[in-house]
Amino acid sequence: MAFKLPPLPYPETALEPHISARTLQFHHGKHHKKYIDTLNQLIEGTAFAGQSLEDIILATADDLSQQKIFNNAAQTWNHSFFWQCLSPDGGGRPDGALMDRIQADFGSFDKFRQDFSTAAQGQFGSGWAWLTEDGGRLKIMTTGNAGLPLTHGETALLTCDVWEHAYYLDYQNDRAKFVDTFLSELANWKFAQHQPEGAAAGKEPRRAQQRGQIAARMGAAAQRSEKKTSQQQG
Ligand SMILES: [Fe+2]
DSSP, X not given: OOOOOOOOSSOTTTTTTTSOHHHHHHIIIIIIHHHXXXXXXXXXXXXXXXXXXXXXXXXXXXXXXXXXXXXXXXXXXXXXXXXXXXXXXXXXXXXXXXXXXXXXXXXXXXHHHHHHHHHXXXXXXXXXXXXXXXXXXEEEEEEETXXXXXXXXXXXXXXXXXXXXXXXXXXXXXXXXXXXXXIIIIBOHHHHXXXXXXXXXXXXXXXXHHHHHXXXXXXXXXXXXXXXXXXXXX
16 A cells, blocks of 8 residues: 555645745655655565555664655654644644743743753754654654654654755745744644654553564664674675
């Protein structure tokens, strides 16, 4: 079963004037679609066909020979997640339990906002800024290119795409203004507070499983590297 481009959760004009319909037409209809089409082509007839997106991502991360599959699978996941992190009614501050957790883990919402903004602006080149949950604690992380919290054993709550294709048509090179607008007008806190399904109820078994898979994969990569070295020496 091939992966399909999920529809946007709102009309293309819904985020205007902050994100134009034209940006969404390109970002969703061209960029996101291209990642999915390429992923489907790459995995057709391989052992990855029929696997879940998360399993493909975990199986190909840190494996240079599978980098194309990883990049397209991770960008497929990242964009499907990102559309839900935007809302015409977004921005401002979360409420309830998520606000309490942000205040507890960052000191205040303003401090979180400042740190998230600095991280998003400081990500060199293409990438993503994330609010994540790690072992019950909220954190900010950035990833380059197609990177995502899943392969670090962390759970994504909210993300901002800082690839230029996310903002160039509307903001040109002013990433700072785009990130500020994301936080002020678009961030979908209602979505974030329900991430992941059951995060608050404890995702430790899944995280432990992910970490186990990552450790196993890194061990296998190290073995491959040792084998290669001994073959070269032999
Ligand atoms: Fe993007």
